[in-house]
Amino acid sequence: MTNDATERVRQDWESQASSWYAERNSLLAASRPIHEWLVQHLEPTDGERVLEIAAGPGDTGFLAAPRLGKGRLVSTDLAPSMVDAARKRGTELGIDNVDYRVLDAQAMDVGDASFDGVICRWGFMLMPDPSAALAECKRVLVAGGRLVFAVFTGPDENPFASIPARILIESGHMQRPASGWNPGILALSDRTRLQSLLDDVGFTSTHVEGVDMTWTFASTKEYWDFLIDLTALGPLVRSLSSSDRDAVRTAIDARLADFTRDDRIALPARCWCGVAIR
Numbered sequence: 416m417t418n419d420a421t422e423r424v425r426q427d428w429e430s431q432a433s434s435w436y437a438e439r440n441s442l443l444a445a446s447r448p449i450h451e452w453l454v455q456h457l458e459p460t461d462g463e464r465v466l467e468i469a470a471g472p473g474d475t476g477f478l479a480a481p482r483l484g485k486g487r488l489v490s491t492d493l494a495p496s497m498v499d500a501a502r503k504r505g506t507e508l509g510i511d512n513v514d515y516r517v518l519d520a521q522a523m524d525v526g527d528a529s530f531d532g533v534i535c536r537w538g539f540m541l542m543p544d545p546s547a548a549l550a551e552c553k554r555v556l557v558a559g560g561r562l563v564f565a566v567f568t569g570p571d572e573n574p575f576a577s578i579p580a581r582i583l584i585e586s587g588h589m590q591r592p593a594s595g596w597n598p599g600i601l602a603l604s605d606r607t608r609l610q611s612l613l614d615d616v617g618f619t620s621t622h623v624e625g626v627d628m629t630w631t632f633a634s635t636k637e638y639w640d641f642l643i644d645l646t647a648l649g650p651l652v653r654s655l656s657s658s659d660r661d662a663v664r665t666a667i668d669a670r671l672a673d674f675t676r677d678d679r680i681a682l683p684a685r686c687w688c689g690v691a692i693r
């Protein structure tokens with residue numbers, strides 16, 4: 416079951432790798448507060464080994480890499496096309512202390528205690544088994560090693576995801592999340608649930624705080640392209656008939672009016688940013 420679910424996740428992100436690469440600069444600009452928090456709490460130093468999981472085009476790890484000096488970054492993702500995108504991005508940035516690998520974070524083919532730090536930005540909430548991934552992060556860290564991660568908080572703080580999700584549910588294209596674990600953009604929004612996943616893994620200490628960012632768009636079309644090409648809802652929206660897609664888009668456009676000022680759409684977003692020490 417988990418394998419089938421993971422395979423679906425892999426296929427979804429394979430289909431978005433070229434867009435994540437094409438939009439790398441705007442993604443990086445919008446998410447600056449998040450990656451700055453992560454790199455600051457990772458505290459990378461010369462000679463350390465850092466693993467990035469669910470790295471996508473790899474940019475959070477690439478911000479840490481120069482501070483590793485003679486150390487090494489291993490940039491990994493479940494989707495081979497994302498790993499290719501990261502390799503292209505790393506070459507473009509001239510990062511030479513990095514290796515690239517396809518890796519399922521829930522079952523890592525990596526030795527115990529082989530890294531000083533692990534980074535995971537916007538990954539755990541999308542995985543069918545985030546507990547397994549967190550346990551794997553702890554296993555591959557040395558004693559005292561740091562896991563830094565970001566997941567999105569709740570629907571009210573993240574309209575970029577909750578507006579389309581509510582419309583898709585109301586129009587019958589997406590099921591209302593059932594009880595239990597349903598991977599998705601906002602699946603780890605509950606602070607108590609997140610903390611209990613961390614506690615179950617048994618890290619020595621954890622610290623989690625909310626960090627704000629803003630997605631800005633020049634037009635509703637630009638937001639629509641973002642939704643389809645870059646978010647986890649994209650594959651579902653793309654699979655709708657053109658008339659259903661048009662109806663969803665009209666409903667979304669109406670809701671975006673609340674966030675439009677001076678011809679720009681500014682959608683606030685908030686993440687739980689965390690550091691967990693092995």
Ligand SMILES: C[S@@+](CC[C@H](N)C(=O)[O-])C[C@H]1O[C@@H](n2cnc3c(N)ncnc32)[C@H](O)[C@@H]1O
Pocket residue numbers: 421424425428429468469470471472473474475491492493494497518519520521535536537538541542
């Ligand atoms: C929202 S993107 C985030 C990419 C990148 N971390 C960033 O913040 O720019 C989510 C990424 O998680 C990856 N992913 C999902 N499940 C995974 C798993 N089980 N193991 C490794 N990567 C996974 C996807 O392939 C995708 O590249």
